[in-house]
Amino acid sequence: DTAVSQTPKYLVTQMGNDKSIKCEQNLGHDTMYWYKQDSKKFLKIMFSYNNKELIINETVPNRFSPKSPDKAHLNLHINSLELGDSAVYFCASSTLSRGEQYFGPGTRLTVT
Amino acid sequence: GIQVEQSPPDLILQEGANSTLRCNFSDSVNNLQWFHQNPWGQLINLFYIPSGTKQNGRLSATTVATERYSLLYISSSQTTDSGVYFCADMNNNAGNMLTFGGGTRLMVKP
Numbered sequence: 001d002t003a004v005s006q007t008p009k010y011l012v013t014q015m016g017n018d019k020s021i022k023c024e025q026n027l028g029h030d031t032m033y034w035y036k037q038d039s040k041k042f043l044k045i046m047f048s049y050n051n052k053e054l055i056i057n058e059t060v061p062n063r064f065s066p067k068s069p070d071k072a073h074l075n076l077h078i079n080s081l082e083l084g085d086s087a088v089y090f091c092a093s094s095t096l097s098r099g100e101q102y103f104g105p106g107t108r109l110t111v112t
Numbered sequence: 113g114i115q116v117e118q119s120p121p122d123l124i125l126q127e128g129a130n131s132t133l134r135c136n137f138s139d140s141v142n143n144l145q146w147f148h149q150n151p152w153g154q155l156i157n158l159f160y161i162p163s164g165t166k167q168n169g170r171l172s173a174t175t176v177a178t179e180r181y182s183l184l185y186i187s188s189s190q191t192t193d194s195g196v197y198f199c200a201d202m203n204n205n206a207g208n209m210l211t212f213g214g215g216t217r218l219m220v221k222p
């Protein structure tokens with residue numbers, strides 16, 4: 001009965017590769033998000049998406065792209081991975097009206 | 113966008129002690145949330161508290177929106193309270209995106 005789930009939990013890959021992280025929520029929410037947590041634990045928004053609108057944080061490189069096959073899923077695709085992409089990536093969801101967000105368990109990405 | 117400052121950045125407590133964590137905002141408070149990130153990295157929702165006071169067991173939170181701050185109280189701390197506590201608020205921009213504070217790293221010693 002997991003509310004927000006992510007796969008994989010750990011991802012180790014080499015520079016230059018392309019990878020994806022999957023996120024699913026079963027809360028019936030209409031808005032999903034991706035956040036990045038760096039090595040100093042600082043959390044920063046990357047994307048906000050509902051079925052009508054994608055909002056992109058202007059600091060996110062265009063190598064990162066969210067893809068949503070349906071309202072319950074928001075996957076994160078990363079092209080040409082760089083060392084600086086190493087971080088923990090969190091997916092979250094909420095309703096657009098209330099805004100209280102619930103987070104997945106995180107995916108620890110290590111780029112070597 | 114909104115700036116969020118948390119204090120103190122680090123806190124060490126003896127088990128059983130009480131503490132207060134603070135969150136200051138540069139702009140009006142919209143949809144403030146408090147989270148606990150446990151040592152395993154999970155982000156756990158503690159409170160959704162745009163204004164007023166809420167209590168949940170040994171934890172309580174108060175948001176004074178007009179003065180742009182929120183407080184999280186931990187009473188009778190336990191070792192399982194260790195971790196990082198974050199407050200976050202929603203940007204006034206579109207998308208409901210949360211802006212997080214830098215966190216308070218709490219260690220509770222037995």
